[in-house]
Amino acid sequence: MNKKNILPLFLLFVCNSCIPTLRNLVGNQVIDRNYNPLPQSLPFYTEVPYQIEDGFITIKAKMNNIGKDYNFIFDTGATTMVSDSVAKELKLEYGEILVLKDANGSNVNGMTYITNLSIRELDVKNIRVNSSALDIFEKKCNHKFDGIIGANVLKQGYYYFDVATRKLIITNQKDKIPLIKLQNAVPLKRKMGQPYIYMKGNRNEWLLFDSGYANGNIMINNKSKLIKHHQKPIKQIYYPLKAMVSEEIKLGSFFNQKIQLGNFTSIMQIVKYEKGSNNLIGNQLIQNNDVIIDVLNNKFYITPFQKQTANESISNINFAYKNNAIVVSKLTKNSSLQKMGININDTIVSINNKSLEGIKTACDFDQFTSQMGINKQNDIKIEIKKNNKIEKYSISQKQLYE
Numbered sequence: 349m350n351k352k353n354i355l356p357l358f359l360l361f362v363c364n365s366c367i368p369t370l371r372n373l374v375g376n377q378v379i380d381r382n383y384n385p386l387p388q389s390l391p392f393y394t395e396v397p398y399q400i401e402d403g404f405i406t407i408k409a410k411m412n413n414i415g416k417d418y419n420f421i422f423d424t425g426a427t428t429m430v431s432d433s434v435a436k437e438l439k440l441e442y443g444e445i446l447v448l449k450d451a452n453g454s455n456v457n458g459m460t461y462i463t464n465l466s467i468r469e470l471d472v473k474n475i476r477v478n479s480s481a482l483d484i485f486e487k488k489c490n491h492k493f494d495g496i497i498g499a500n501v502l503k504q505g506y507y508y509f510d511v512a513t514r515k516l517i518i519t520n521q522k523d524k525i526p527l528i529k530l531q532n533a534v535p536l537k538r539k540m541g542q543p544y545i546y547m548k549g550n551r552n553e554w555l556l557f558d559s560g561y562a563n564g565n566i567m568i569n570n571k572s573k574l575i576k577h578h579q580k581p582i583k584q585i586y587y588p589l590k591a592m593v594s595e596e597i598k599l600g601s602f603f604n605q606k607i608q609l610g611n612f613t614s615i616m617q618i619v620k621y622e623k624g625s626n627n628l629i630g631n632q633l634i635q636n637n638d639v640i641i642d643v644l645n646n647k648f649y650i651t652p653f654q655k656q657t658a659n660e661s662i663s664n665i666n667f668a669y670k671n672n673a674i675v676v677s678k679l680t681k682n683s684s685l686q687k688m689g690i691n692i693n694d695t696i697v698s699i700n701n702k703s704l705e706g707i708k709t710a711c712d713f714d715q716f717t718s719q720m721g722i723n724k725q726n727d728i729k730i731e732i733k734k735n736n737k738i739e740k741y742s743i744s745q746k747q748l749y750e
Contacts, residue, residue, distance in 0.1 A: 391519075391520060391521050392470055392505070392518075393469070393517075393519040393521055393524055394467055394468040394469040394470040394519070395516065395517045395518070396408065396515065396516050397514055397515055397516075398509070398515065398516045400635060401491045401493075402489075402562065403631075404422075404423075404493070404560065404631075405421065405509075405559055405634060406419055406421055406422065406493070407467065409465055409467045410465075410466040411434075411464070411465055412463050412464060413466075418430075418494040418495060419491070419492060419494050420493070420494060420495050420496060421484075421495070421497070421560060422496075422560075423496045423498050423499075423558070423559055423560030424499055424542060424543055424556075424558060424559045424560065424641070425498075425556055425557075425558030425628065426496050426560055427477075427496075427499060427541075428478070428500050429479065429480055429495050430480075430494065430495035430496075431479065431480065431493070431495060432479055432480065432485070434479070434494045434495060435458065435460065435479035440458075440461070441460060442458035442460050458478070458479045459476065459478060460477060460478075460479055461475065461476055462474075462477055465501070467497075475500065475501065489710070490711075498541075499538075499540070499542045499543070502543065502643055503643065504520055504643060505519055505520035505643065505644060506518070506519055506522070506524075506640055506641070506644065507641040507642075507643070508525055508639075509639045509640070511635070511636070511637065512638075512653065528651070529638055529640060530649055531611075531651070532609075532649055532650055532651060533647045533649055534547075534612075534647065534648040534649070534650065535646070535647070535648070536557075536643075536646045536648040537554065537646060538643065538646070542556055542558075543556070543557045543643070543648065545557050545629070545648045547574065547607055547608070547609055547629070548607065549573075549574035549575060549606070549607045550573060550574055550575050553572060553574050553627065554627075555568075555574075555627050555628055555629045556626055556627065557629055557633070558626075558628040558629065558630055558631075559634060560631070561630030561631060562630070563630065563635075564629070564631060565616050565618065565629065565630055565633075566605075566607070566617065566618040566628070566629050567618075567619050567621070568618060568620050568627045569621055569622070570620065570621070570622045572620070572627050574605065574607070574627070575603050575605050575618060579603060581602050582602045582603060582604060582662065583664075583680050583681075584599055584602070584680065584681040585599070585600050585602065585662070585664075585678055585680050585681065586598070586599055586678065586679045586680075586692045587600055587677070587678055587692075598622075599621070599622065599681060600619045601619065602617060602619050602620075604617055604618075605617075609650050610649075612637075636653060637651060637653050638652075638653055639651075661749050663748050664683045664684075664685055664747065664748055664749065665679055665680070665685055665743070666678035667696055667713075667717075668710070668713075669712070669713040670693075672708075673695050673696075674695070674696040674704045675694060676690060676693060676694045676696065678692075679691070683750070685741075685743060685747060688741060689739070689741075694733075695732065696730055696732055697732070697733050697738065699716075699720065699729070699730055700720060702716075704716070726744070726745045727743065728742075728743045728748070729741070729742050729743075730743065
């Protein structure tokens with residue numbers, strides 16, 4: 349799992365206590381009134397295109413009556429945030445300051461407000477936000493994320509993700525939602541504003557619906573009963589997961605499990621970590637199905653858009669750009685590759701006889717892998733630097749996916 353898949357967990361830890369709970373709405377204007385009762389509101393409706401960028405669901409929105417469009421990750425597992433650079437651009441004034449330590453040193457997060465967030469015709473007023481210098485806000489290749497629209501905006505109405513048109517419809521008018529999309533209701537509850545949905549597996553369980561879990565299916569910890577206790581995993585894979593203070597190498601066990609959401613049944617991929625993980629389901633659900641989050645009535649609706657099958661082919665090794673080098677970022681436990689002597693975080697100096705010396709950014713490496721067609725090669729030849737020595741390995745297609 350790469351760093352982008354860890355972002356929602358990081359934000360859950362940092363921001364749960366920061367989420368304002370209630371807001372008032374007048375017409376197409378939502379007014380933040382922390383902890384006040386929620387009154388009946390006038391009708392509102394808007395629809396906004398969404399995109400999938402780097403595995404994240406993103407929408408455009410304006411802030412503080414400035415005509416500029418900002419690019420936001422739509423993340424139901426986090427609170428609303430803006431990048432430090434955007435906070436400076438908008439000249440936001442900080443209230444509470446929270447200093448966090450990460451692997452790169454101090455990371456100062458400021459609590460502040462934006463006077464309005466405009467999602468097309470819908471205006472959300474006086475939103476409490478965090479500003480942060482998280483890595484996710486750095487420019488990535490051909491896109492840049494300016495902030496996160498989080499759970500503290502999900503306070504009223506229906507949030508309908510239409511896969512066919514790639515539009516997000518936000519409304520409190522039920523008749524604006526196609527009736528056929530409101531047939532398969534799943535119980536929903538909210539904790540600190542975040543939506544949890546009721547899923548049936550080996551045992552029934554509430555899972556956080558985390559749209560910020562990029563390209564993610566289901567992630568659980570060892571306390572979950574969603575799979576049988578003695579069920580044998582397809583594979584066990586080592587990942588270096590970056591946390592706030594340090595990086596920890598974790599072992600993820602992969603399962604293909606039949607799950608049920610209301611009348612929706614599918615075989616989905618589940619990854620289980622022994623510790624340090626929340627039980628959640630990621631945004632693959634939105635990418636493959638029409639989904640409606642109904643926070644008015646605490647219901648969740650899902651309509652299959654295309655047949656969804658669990659990924660049977662899980663590669664035994666992956667590479668990633670990290671700390672100015674290309675490293676082994678994923679490795680299957682007890683695989684032939686591990687037995688050959690390859691280890692997690694090993695530094696790669698060449699792939700298929702092409703030197704990686706000129707790779708200076710993650711984007712450079714993405715372009716390199718695309719041009720080389722590495723994922724389509726029958727065999728991969730790599731050179732690894734260990735103890736100032738170069739060791740050569742040849743990896744067959746069978747070894748990649750055995």
